[in-house]
Amino acid sequence: MSIKVEYIWIDGTEPTARLRSKTKVLPAGGDAELPIWGFDGSSTGQAPGRASDCVLRPVFTAPDPIRGGPHLLALCEVLDTDLTPHRTNTRAACLEVAERFSDHEPLFGIEQEYTFFKDSRPLGFPAGGFPAPQGFYYCGVGADEVFGRDVVEAHLDACLTAGLQISGINAEVMPGQWEFQVGPLGPIEVSDQLWLARWLLYRVAEDFGISATLAPKPVKGDWNGAGAHTNFSTRQMRSDYSAIVDACEALGAKAAEHIAHYGAGIEERLTGSHETAAFTTFSYGVSDRGASVRIPWQVEAAKKGYIEDRRPNANMDPYQVTRLVTDTVCSALG
Numbered sequence: 557m558s559i560k561v562e563y564i565w566i567d568g569t570e571p572t573a574r575l576r577s578k579t580k581v582l583p584a585g586g587d588a589e590l591p592i593w594g595f596d597g598s599s600t601g602q603a604p605g606r607a608s609d610c611v612l613r614p615v616f617t618a619p620d621p622i623r624g625g626p627h628l629l630a631l632c633e634v635l636d637t638d639l640t641p642h643r644t645n646t647r648a649a650c651l652e653v654a655e656r657f658s659d660h661e662p663l664f665g666i667e668q669e670y671t672f673f674k675d676s677r678p679l680g681f682p683a684g685g686f687p688a689p690q691g692f693y694y695c696g697v698g699a700d701e702v703f704g705r706d707v708v709e710a711h712l713d714a715c716l717t718a719g720l721q722i723s724g725i726n727a728e729v730m731p732g733q734w735e736f737q738v739g740p741l742g743p744i745e746v747s748d749q750l751w752l753a754r755w756l757l758y759r760v761a762e763d764f765g766i767s768a769t770l771a772p773k774p775v776k777g778d779w780n781g782a783g784a785h786t787n788f789s790t791r792q793m794r795s796d797y798s799a800i801v802d803a804c805e806a807l808g809a810k811a812a813e814h815i816a817h818y819g820a821g822i823e824e825r826l827t828g829s830h831e832t833a834a835f836t837t838f839s840y841g842v843s844d845r846g847a848s849v850r851i852p853w854q855v856e857a858a859k860k861g862y863i864e865d866r867r868p869n870a871n872m873d874p875y876q877v878t879r880l881v882t883d884t885v886c887s888a889l890g
């Protein structure tokens with residue numbers, strides 16, 4: 557039986573990259589290593605038409621939960637034809653930082669929030685109007701509070717079948733808004749798995765006639781935005797509270813640089829309302845969901861553990877966020 561391999565990559569769309577994929581059919585019993593492949597970069601914002609070839613190199617492979625059997629999903633990095641990283645390849649720089657600081661044993665758990673849309677409005681929003689105000693949708697139950705659970709369950713099963721390390725799911729504050737968490741894993745592993753989990757989200761929802769978006773503020777006004785809270789620890793932070801405080805201080809010293817790479821449209825989401833701190837300020841605190849960085853109460857009690865950077869947008873690139881957090885904190889912890 558032939559093997560269908562879905563080659564998945566991150567494109568060059570500005571300001572937020574999108575996922576693309578296409579299928580390569582390989583004979584069964586071929587090489588263990590998947591071959592490099594190519595695509596038309598002029599159709600993805602990655603090359604001009606007169607020199608349109610870009611290269612795909614598989615970097616993370618998983619069993620395909622959609623096609624089943626021997627079929628595979630292959631997350632790829634994009635290379636130029638000289639096999640150096642393409643300008644849109646943010647994984648290469650992340651890998652360099654992950655290797656430089658591997659002695660610190662950095663771990664990330666990322667909370668990916670997203671919103672389902674159908675008929676050009678969030679799932680659960682009535683035609684031409686608004687649902688009841690926020691208050692009981694978060695972790696709710698019942699047909700008047702929860703919209704899209706069948707898709708969410710199918711996505712969770714797909715991720716688990718693919719071997720992704722999902723640590724949980726929950727319904728969010730706005731109708732049609734949900735979250736899944738990936739990790740804890742190292743910078744590259746969590747990022748590869750998050751990109752694949754995003755692809756599976758779009759792919760699974762497609763069969764339900766529903767789209768999923770990572771838009772950071774899908775509905776203007778008094779409705780929560782969508783973030784990607786990034787939980788982080790190093791070996792030191794997992795044993796010593798002073799390293800927790802030092803990590804928060806280090807993030808504060810580089811706040812502007814981090815904000816600039818935490819996802820397009822971050823100023824619309826980090827307003828200071830809806831469980832966010834304003835993007836113009838930096839703060840950290842125990843149990844504080846209005847701070848930029850939260851120290852969970854269990855961490856303060858145990859005097860060790862991890863911190864939650866609440867600033868990244870849902871549409872952030874995890875290669876950029878984990879690279880920056882690893883570099884900033886590990887450089888400061890020395």
Ligand code: ADP
Pocket residue numbers: 663664665666667723724737738739740785787788789794861862864
């Ligand atoms: P919240 O209370 O903010 O909603 P969640 O339960 O959604 O938190 O997410 C917490 C995330 O933190 C999970 O992905 C979990 O795997 C991760 N996590 C737990 N311990 C650590 C750790 N020591 N280092 C990094 N991430 C961690």
Ligand code: MN
Pocket residue numbers: 667735
């Ligand atoms: Mn959460």
Ligand code: MN
Pocket residue numbers: 667669728735
């Ligand atoms: Mn959440």
Ligand code: MN
Pocket residue numbers: 667785864
């Ligand atoms: Mn959180």
